[in-house]
Amino acid sequence: QKEVEQNSGPLSVPEGAIASLNCTYSDRGSQSFFWYRQYSGKSPELIMFIYSNGDKEDGRFTAQLNKASQYVSLLIRDSQPSDSATYLCADTDTGSARQLTFGSGTQLTVLP
Amino acid sequence: DVKVTQSSRYLVKRTGEKVFLECVQDMDHENMFWYRQDPGLGLRLIYFSYDVKMKEKGDIPEGYSVSREKKERFSLILESASTNQTSMYLCASTAGTASGANVLTFGAGSRLTVL
Numbered sequence: 742q743k744e745v746e747q748n749s750g751p752l753s754v755p756e757g758a759i760a761s762l763n764c765t766y767s768d769r770g771s772q773s774f775f776w777y778r779q780y781s782g783k784s785p786e787l788i789m790f791i792y793s794n795g796d797k798e799d800g801r802f803t804a805q806l807n808k809a810s811q812y813v814s815l816l817i818r819d820s821q822p823s824d825s826a827t828y829l830c831a832d833t834d835t836g837s838a839r840q841l842t843f844g845s846g847t848q849l850t851v852l853p
Numbered sequence: 854d855v856k857v858t859q860s861s862r863y864l865v866k867r868t869g870e871k872v873f874l875e876c877v878q879d880m881d882h883e884n885m886f887w888y889r890q891d892p893g894l895g896l897r898l899i900y901f902s903y904d905v906k907m908k909e910k911g912d913i914p915e916g917y918s919v920s921r922e923k924k925e926r927f928s929l930i931l932e933s934a935s936t937n938q939t940s941m942y943l944c945a946s947t948a949g950t951a952s953g954a955n956v957l958t959f960g961a962g963s964r965l966t967v968l
Contacts, residue, residue: 749893773955784943784959785896829895833955839884839909841955845895 743768747830747844755852760817762847764830767811771832774806774813779827779846788828789815820851856880857960859944865966872931874963876944884947885927886911886957887919889940896943902927934967941965 744767754760766774773792777785791797791804791813803816813832817824827846834840860875878885886901888911898911900919908919916938920928927946931938941964945957 745895775955777957784962785957786959787956790956831896839886839901839903841898841957843896845893 743842745830745832745842745844747847749845750848751850752847753850753852754820756820756822758820760820760849762815762828764813764844765811766832768834770834773833775831776804776815777829779829785829822851822853825850857944857946857958859960859963861963863964866934867968868935870934872934874929874942876927876960877925878946882946882948886945887929888943890943891940936967939965939967
């Protein structure tokens with residue numbers, strides 16, 4: 742059975758620091774990887790997705806994918822207290838959300 | 854913006870009751886999903902639907918059924934609620950196009966407590 746593993750945390754970083762969130766996946770056939778952010782009591786919302794090895798940047802967020810190591814990460818630069826949330830990693834071995842597998846999430850707290 | 858609306862944010866039901874969770878999306882999305890979310894277990898797919906009257910089982914369909922009579926509406930049914938179905942239920946939808954088929958838009962969630 743496919744697995745996506747994340748350190749549940751909590752991960753605490755000071756405001757302005759870089760937060761590094763990590764995710765490993767078991768299916769070598771996985772093609773697409775997603776990071777969702779979920780504030781307490783709210784529903785998940787997509788932050789980024791990545792398909793290719795290497796880095797993908799969007800503002801303060803950078804997703805990194807290493808398919809050889811089956812590892813995907815999310816870096817948050819200049820962390821803000823508003824970044825405090827649970828971050829969910831997900832993958833799929835097709836282009837479809839029907840086969841998305843989610844990790845259990847990492848809780849991030851950014852300390853003022 | 855795509856809007857996915859779940860009819861009930863909080864429900865309290867008794868063991869054995871029939872429970873309906875309703876979800877409506879307003880962007881003409883082909884695909885709709887029901888997940889449950891439990892601490893430490895992440896999101897688990899219960900059922901999904903890729904067209905009206907079409908449905909497929911997800912990873913944990915036992916104890917649940919679904920209905921999709923109209924494109925915009927996807928209902929989750931607990932025929933006889935049990936305490937182990939106490940959870941947060943999330944509805945989501947995606948477009949049918951290749952570029953949009955893998956980006957989920959979630960509803961606000963329905964927190965169900967079964968006593």
